[in-house]
Structure formats: C-alpha cells, structure tokens
Amino acid sequence: MARVDPAESTAATRRSTRVAPSMIERMTLIMEVFEDRSTRLTLEEVGIRAGLPRSTVHRILDQLIGLDWVEHASFGYCLGRRARSFGGSIDGEVRAAAAPLLHELHMRTGMVVHLTVLDGPECVYLDKRGGPFASSLPSRVGGRGPAYATAGGKAMLAWLDPRRVDDLYGEGLVRRTDRTITDIATLHQELNRIRQRRGLAFEEGESVRGVACVGVSIRGGDGPVAGISLCGDARTAHLERVAPLVVDVAEEVSRILIPAPGGPTRGRWVAGTHADTWSADALDRLVSIQTGRWV
Structure with missing residues (x-):
C-alpha cells in the first residue's frame, strides 16, 4: 500500500x-x-x-x-x-490647480465662475467665484445641481459614453424651469451639439430663470474631470465674447493636472488672451451649431 x-x-x-x-x-x-x-x-x-x-x-x-x-x-x-475621489484627494487637486485661474477669469469678466465635478446625475460645486450677482444664484460650494440643466454639467456629460448618460437619467429628467430639457432624446441632441462645438455648452434659464451660462469640460485621459462655467444675467451676458476665455482656462487646468510627456509641468494663462484658433468667425460658426437657441 x-x-x-x-x-x-x-x-x-x-x-x-x-x-x-x-x-x-x-x-x-x-x-x-x-x-x-x-x-x-x-x-x-x-x-x-x-x-x-x-x-x-x-x-x-x-x-x-x-x-x-x-x-x-x-x-x-x-x-x-x-x-x-476617495478621501477627497482628486477633487482637492482639481480645485487647487484651478483656483488662481478661476480668480483671474472672474476678475477679467466680472461674471460668476463655477468649478464642478460629476457625481452620478448631479454636479457638485467645488468652487464659486463672483461679485454681487453671485448672491442671487442658489449654487454654493459643496452644493449640488442637476448636471443636465447647467452649462458645466452638460459640458461634462457630452464626453461620457451615451449609454452611461442613459443609465444616469433612466428615471427621467426633472423640470426646473420652462426651458429645462425634460426628455433623454433632446438631451442627447444637445450633447451632440456640444461635441460639435468643440465642447462648448450653453444654457439660458434651464436651471435658474434669468441666468445664462457658458461652460466647458476639463478633460483627462479617462473622460471629463471637472467643468468650468461662467454665469451672468441673461439680459446682459455676452457669452460669445467670454467663451474663448473659459476654453483657455479649462485647457490650462488640464495641462496642469495632466502634463504632456516631455513638456513643462505647469503653464501660465494670461488674462485677456486666447488661442489663435478662436477667431471671431470660428466662434460664430461654433455657436451657430444649434436650433434657434442654445438648447
């Protein structure tokens, strides 16, 4: 055996x-x-x-x-x-990188500046800069808002997989004002227009009546990292004029957070300047990619 x-x-x-x-x-x-x-x-x-x-x-x-x-x-x-964002480290990194640029953007335009990140179907406000008009907005640092009804939120949603957007809003979209997008098909059309405008998102009175905003996403290799938006009184805001500045700030924050291989680790954004590609004609063509209005 x-x-x-x-x-x-x-x-x-x-x-x-x-x-x-x-x-x-x-x-x-x-x-x-x-x-x-x-x-x-x-x-x-x-x-x-x-x-x-x-x-x-x-x-x-x-x-x-x-x-x-x-x-x-x-x-x-x-x-x-x-x-x-476990432990808040990533959100803190984004806020620290963006803070001086957000301040310069507010000083340059006099408008309210928001820095937001996506958290499911909502956007969370990491930072808010603004003058007297800021007090009339319900947004606050640490607060939340519907991403589909804000310029910064839509700018981030535009770079998600469409199936992910369907998952986020499968239970429907809640109306905030008479201009809020309330069905998923219309939202997808709007997100497609944002992608055609190289990421520029606009909204007028979708979240708060009388408020107009322009936003763009800070993008990383894995998709949207955060959103930056400028808000003002819809009667006086000239979003087409300030849109290039928002784009430049978002691109600069992206370079700070995710430096190009072999390139400088930090750049420097100078208030009042923007990329040569943003000519008046080019911007007019981008903004015109819509159906009668930004939504």
Whole structure:
C-alpha cells in the first residue's frame, strides 16, 4: 500500500474545504486590478488579473458601475468617480490647480465662475467665484445641481459614453424651469451639439430663470474631470465674447493636472488672451451649431 505524504494530505484537505470567496472579497480582487486612475482594462483582462470567472466579473462590474466605483466606456473599464475621489484627494487637486485661474477669469469678466465635478446625475460645486450677482444664484460650494440643466454639467456629460448618460437619467429628467430639457432624446441632441462645438455648452434659464451660462469640460485621459462655467444675467451676458476665455482656462487646468510627456509641468494663462484658433468667425460658426437657441 502506497504511503501518503502527510503534507500532501493536509493540502488536499484544505483545497477540498476551501470556501469560495465572499462578495466583498471578489469585489476587492476586482478593484485591486486597477492600479491607478489611468488603468484601462477589458472584461477579459479584469477576469484574468482577478482570477475570477468571466460571468462573475461581469456581474460584479455592473454593480460597481451602478455605484460609481467603476466606469465603462469604449476603451474598457476604469476607476469611477467615487474611487478616484476617495478621501477627497482628486477633487482637492482639481480645485487647487484651478483656483488662481478661476480668480483671474472672474476678475477679467466680472461674471460668476463655477468649478464642478460629476457625481452620478448631479454636479457638485467645488468652487464659486463672483461679485454681487453671485448672491442671487442658489449654487454654493459643496452644493449640488442637476448636471443636465447647467452649462458645466452638460459640458461634462457630452464626453461620457451615451449609454452611461442613459443609465444616469433612466428615471427621467426633472423640470426646473420652462426651458429645462425634460426628455433623454433632446438631451442627447444637445450633447451632440456640444461635441460639435468643440465642447462648448450653453444654457439660458434651464436651471435658474434669468441666468445664462457658458461652460466647458476639463478633460483627462479617462473622460471629463471637472467643468468650468461662467454665469451672468441673461439680459446682459455676452457669452460669445467670454467663451474663448473659459476654453483657455479649462485647457490650462488640464495641462496642469495632466502634463504632456516631455513638456513643462505647469503653464501660465494670461488674462485677456486666447488661442489663435478662436477667431471671431470660428466662434460664430461654433455657436451657430444649434436650433434657434442654445438648447
């Protein structure tokens, strides 16, 4: 009779009695495969790295997407906003990078400046700069607003996968004023116009009556990072004139947060200047990509 090695017998017993990993353990294994916010993986890659069956990974990823821990786009899966901002570090980094530029933008235009980030279907205000008109706006640092009804929010939504937008607003859009977008098809049309305008988003009275705004998204490799918008009285605001300044600030913040390989780590935005590509004719053509009004 063959002699059984006690060590092998013990290992076999452990394998036969090993308990399948719990849901929390499986979620942890999946989250750990994303080394940082730049990691992008296919479903198969996530399964191989986590050592879990494809069907299990797909089911758990769907749940993580619903909770904003993971995002899914055309390039695959990456960390979601909740994971990227865990502990507030990412939001703090964005606010610190943008702060001096937001101040200069307000001083240059005299308008209210907002810095926002997406949190599900809403935008969260990280910063607000403005003069007397600011007190008439309900926005506040730390407060929330409907992303689909604000210029900064729409500018960010425009760079999400359309399926993600459907998921965010599957339960419908709440009317804020008589100019609020209230159906998903119209919202998709508006987001398409924003993409055609190189990311420029406009709104007039969609969130607050009598207020007009222009916004643009700060974009990173994984999509929208934050949104910057200028707001003013709809009767006197000349959004076409200030739109290039908002674009320049967003691009400068992007360069600060995500420097180009081999390039300088920080640039310098000079108030009153903007890129040569933003000629008056070019801006007129961009703004005209609409149907009678900005919405």
